[in-house]
Amino acid sequence: MFKKNFRTSFGIAISLGLAASLFQNCGMNGFENVVFLSDSQFSLSSHEPGGYHGQINSEKVRTTYEPILADRYYLKSLLEDIFGPTASTTDSTRAYLNAIDHGSPCSVYEDHYTYNSAGTRILANPMESCGRGSGAFLVAQVNPKITVTRQALITRACSDLVTTTATLSFALKRISGSSALPEPNEENTLKLFHLFYREKPAPHPGLVESLLVMFPPDNVTREHWGSAIFTVCASGFWQVL
Amino acid sequence: MKTRNSRREFLRRAGMSLGYLGVGSTVFDTVLIQFFQKAMAQELNKAINPSGYYIHFSLPGGPPRWMFDLLLTPDGLTSSNFVAGGFGTTIEKSGSEFTAKYNVEKHVVGKKTVYLPPVWNMDLSKQDFSSLLPHTVFIRGLDMEINNHALSNARQVAPTIGGLSINGMVADRAERPMPSIIEANSGAATAFKSKKGLGASTIAYTENATTNPVGTILKPFQNFPKERAVHAGHSVRLQEQAFKEFEKLATQRGIASSAITNAYDNAMALIDQDIYRLSELWANTVAKYRSILNEALHPSKGTLPGIFNTKVSGNKNGPFRFNLNAADHVELADIRDMVTPSMTSPRMAENFALAEILLDTATSNMTLSLAPLTTVFNGKANFNMTHDQHYVGSVVSTMMTTLFYRGVLGCMTELVSALKAKGIFDRTVIHISSEFNRTPKNDHSGSDHGFMGSNTTLITGMVQETQVVGNIQKASYSNTYTGTFGVATPYVLDNFNRPIQVNDVARTITAMLGVDDIVTNGRSLLIPVNGKWVLRKAEAKNV
Numbered sequence: 001m002f003k004k005n006f007r008t009s010f011g012i013a014i015s016l017g018l019a020a021s022l023f024q025n026c027g028m029n030g031f032e033n034v035v036f037l038s039d040s041q042f043s044l045s046s047h048e049p050g051g052y053h054g055q056i057n058s059e060k061v062r063t064t065y066e067p068i069l070a071d072r073y074y075l076k077s078l079l080e081d082i083f084g085p086t087a088s089t090t091d092s093t094r095a096y097l098n099a100i101d102h103g104s105p106c107s108v109y110e111d112h113y114t115y116n117s118a119g120t121r122i123l124a125n126p127m128e129s130c131g132r133g134s135g136a137f138l139v140a141q142v143n144p145k146i147t148v149t150r151q152a153l154i155t156r157a158c159s160d161l162v163t164t165t166a167t168l169s170f171a172l173k174r175i176s177g178s179s180a181l182p183e184p185n186e187e188n189t190l191k192l193f194h195l196f197y198r199e200k201p202a203p204h205p206g207l208v209e210s211l212l213v214m215f216p217p218d219n220v221t222r223e224h225w226g227s228a229i230f231t232v233c234a235s236g237f238w239q240v241l
Numbered sequence: 242m243k244t245r246n247s248r249r250e251f252l253r254r255a256g257m258s259l260g261y262l263g264v265g266s267t268v269f270d271t272v273l274i275q276f277f278q279k280a281m282a283q284e285l286n287k288a289i290n291p292s293g294y295y296i297h298f299s300l301p302g303g304p305p306r307w308m309f310d311l312l313l314t315p316d317g318l319t320s321s322n323f324v325a326g327g328f329g330t331t332i333e334k335s336g337s338e339f340t341a342k343y344n345v346e347k348h349v350v351g352k353k354t355v356y357l358p359p360v361w362n363m364d365l366s367k368q369d370f371s372s373l374l375p376h377t378v379f380i381r382g383l384d385m386e387i388n389n390h391a392l393s394n395a396r397q398v399a400p401t402i403g404g405l406s407i408n409g410m411v412a413d414r415a416e417r418p419m420p421s422i423i424e425a426n427s428g429a430a431t432a433f434k435s436k437k438g439l440g441a442s443t444i445a446y447t448e449n450a451t452t453n454p455v456g457t458i459l460k461p462f463q464n465f466p467k468e469r470a471v472h473a474g475h476s477v478r479l480q481e482q483a484f485k486e487f488e489k490l491a492t493q494r495g496i497a498s499s500a501i502t503n504a505y506d507n508a509m510a511l512i513d514q515d516i517y518r519l520s521e522l523w524a525n526t527v528a529k530y531r532s533i534l535n536e537a538l539h540p541s542k543g544t545l546p547g548i549f550n551t552k553v554s555g556n557k558n559g560p561f562r563f564n565l566n567a568a569d570h571v572e573l574a575d576i577r578d579m580v581t582p583s584m585t586s587p588r589m590a591e592n593f594a595l596a597e598i599l600l601d602t603a604t605s606n607m608t609l610s611l612a613p614l615t616t617v618f619n620g621k622a623n624f625n626m627t628h629d630q631h632y633v634g635s636v637v638s639t640m641m642t643t644l645f646y647r648g649v650l651g652c653m654t655e656l657v658s659a660l661k662a663k664g665i666f667d668r669t670v671i672h673i674s675s676e677f678n679r680t681p682k683n684d685h686s687g688s689d690h691g692f693m694g695s696n697t698t699l700i701t702g703m704v705q706e707t708q709v710v711g712n713i714q715k716a717s718y719s720n721t722y723t724g725t726f727g728v729a730t731p732y733v734l735d736n737f738n739r740p741i742q743v744n745d746v747a748r749t750i751t752a753m754l755g756v757d758d759i760v761t762n763g764r765s766l767l768i769p770v771n772g773k774w775v776l777r778k779a780e781a782k783n784v
Contacts, residue, residue: 148507152462234480
């Protein structure tokens with residue numbers, strides 16, 4: 001009985017293995033043909049500049065994926081919703097209006113700022129500001145990209161927002177529903193998560209746990225919450241639409 | 242991929258030389274700059290950048306290049322290989338009228354002899370252009386296949402429209418904190434695409450006495466409030482731990498996490514390095530390039546044979562035309578007076594300074610533009626030249642475009658010298674491209690889009706001998722544009738009987754830099770032999 005089962009299993013295994021092998025070989029042959037059509041005499045691939053290794057780089061044909069990112073209008077709206085109406089009025093958070101890093105061109109329906117002769121920031125005439133055709137607005141991309149400068153600006157904005165009394169208080173109220181400091185529990189941590197990750201499924205338990213461990217067992221302060229909010233804010237993936 | 246901490250630590254260490262030198266608001270003279278850059282380069286070279294370095298200079302608008310790097314007769318000018326047309330490299334008197342005429346000059350580079358347009362002999366006081374020649378690959382007979390300004394410019398770095406780009410591949414393998422820096426005025430600015438979903442930091446600026454583009458692009462990394470409790474050691478460790486969970490979340494939801502993760506890590510590393518202090522190099526570096534450009538664009542009368550040595554006058558609105566309006570032609574007793582004291586190429590000096598400061602210290606690849614001349618005098622008022630010279634007559638074009646290229650060569654010679662000093666020229670490819678060459682009109686009144694006869698140039702320390710490649714037609718295909726202006730004809734290689742195309746150029750560059758290929762039907766034109774890259778098939782015929 002054992003021998004019969006073994007022979008049957010062995011036969012099936014060999015057949016499957018052979019089929020898989022043939023399938024893979026077909027795929028490989030096809031790939032090689034495609035590659036060598038364009039390169040019959042030699043082929044180049046290297047992972048060292050100036051190198052020459054005489055083989056095709058197997059990664060050369062691969063589809064890429066670039067996530068669609070929130071533009072500056074989305075960022076401004078979201079952060080004002082979380083941190084309150086003053087979220088986009090400080091100098092550093094005006095980074096949201098940075099078109100070249102955050103996408104979307106000039107609009108006369110948004111606030112524009114300039115500096116007067118005393119160096120004070122004042123509202124500018126949007127018709128003049130947009131009409132002047134600032135280079136940054138003219139080249140702003142419809143689909144913003146993930147860049148190191150964009151991430152630096154957002155991280156700085158997150159830092160400012162969680163260390164400014166008014167904006168932190170507003171965000172804490174969004175979590176607790178009152179002026180009291182929120183309890184550092186799973187429910188409130190999930191509320192924090194969903195403030196940024198709108199209409200997204202709940203995260204895996206490990207993520208919630210990683211936020212909860214940011215709070216000490218007792219004597220939780222606004223600063224502890226500030227650090228947790230900063231973490232979610234700076235995590236960045238919420239920018240992916 | 243490296244872990245967050247090791248990557249940040251690597252980047253932080255890479256920039257520590259800034260701190261070692263204690264560079265701050267102290268006096269920052271030339272000696273200190275040189276010391277600073279050398280120390281920084283040495284520190285960074287401890288971790289060699291695996292992708293090499295790539296600088297793409299684009300000429301948006303598609304200027305004529307036969308007075309610069311489109312070598313129409315690399316073996317010398319003879320009647321058997323050249324037919325004159327409505328274009329030239331020098332200005333000569335023909336009867337009572339001045340006209341443009343194609344002339345070349347002999348250069349012996351090592352064991353090679355090559356015939357080049359006169360601009361290559363128009364050295365500056367400190368810049369010897371011939372120092373570039375051993376490292377230059379002239380690729381002519383380039384068939385752009387399509388006639389389109391924006392797409393043809395983008396295809397120079399991303400041959401498949403919307404597809405992966407050369408600078409994207411370099412960024413993917415680079416170990417420098419900014420994946421790529423692109424000047425917004427570059428025609429190829431939107432073509433950047435990496436496999437990892439990385440993004441290029443874009444800079445848009447207007448050059449003036451107070452602008453500091455290095456400061457502009459590095460400003461997000463300046464004065465980060467690291468002293469706050471939220472950025473203190475214990476908080477940061479807990480944040481790092483949570484970030485790993487966010488990365489898991491991204492992976493679970495199919496988001497390519499590496500780009501955002503890398504962007505955050507690199508941003509923090511640049512803040513740790515206080516990279517903003519590189520902006521202190523700006524004033525002296527840009528002053529150097531502005532001086533070079535100023536000398537190049539403002540020669541003394543009586544100098545530059547064939548271009549500026551004799552008084553040239555005329556108002557025949559073909560060769561002397563400068564505008565769409567056919568009645569607009571230069572009205573000067575001496576057209577050398579077109580050169581005003583304030584004439585310049587916007588952002589040229591600045592872009593070369595950007596490249597010198599930021600390549601290697603902040604990024605491994607940059608895309609920059611070379612804009613046409615502005616503030617040119619026509620006898621009545623100032624006007625701006627265009628690279629898209631449909632209505633720029635041959636005499637005006639020959640003089641002004643040659644001066645423009647003299648500026649390019651001056652700045653390029655200085656940049657190459659700086660890259661050599663940094664120790665990275667042997668791993669750098671500088672790529673000079675435009676949308677297309679031009680088809681010169683027989684009446685000398687301008688030139689249209691020569692997309693079937695383009696060219697491109699590589700300058701790299703990986704090459705040690707001048708290389709010229711690509712076949713062109715001696716005769717034109719049109720009665721409107723006669724003459725040998727560079728129409729591409731087949732260059733047989735790898736069983737492909739077709740002219741050189743951008744796919745071939747892209748494959749050549751990616752091979753040299755050791756990054757992933759981005760095309761499936763490209764032919765590398767160069768191959769490494771004994772550590773130096775040479776042409777696989779040294780053929781440059783006029784057929």
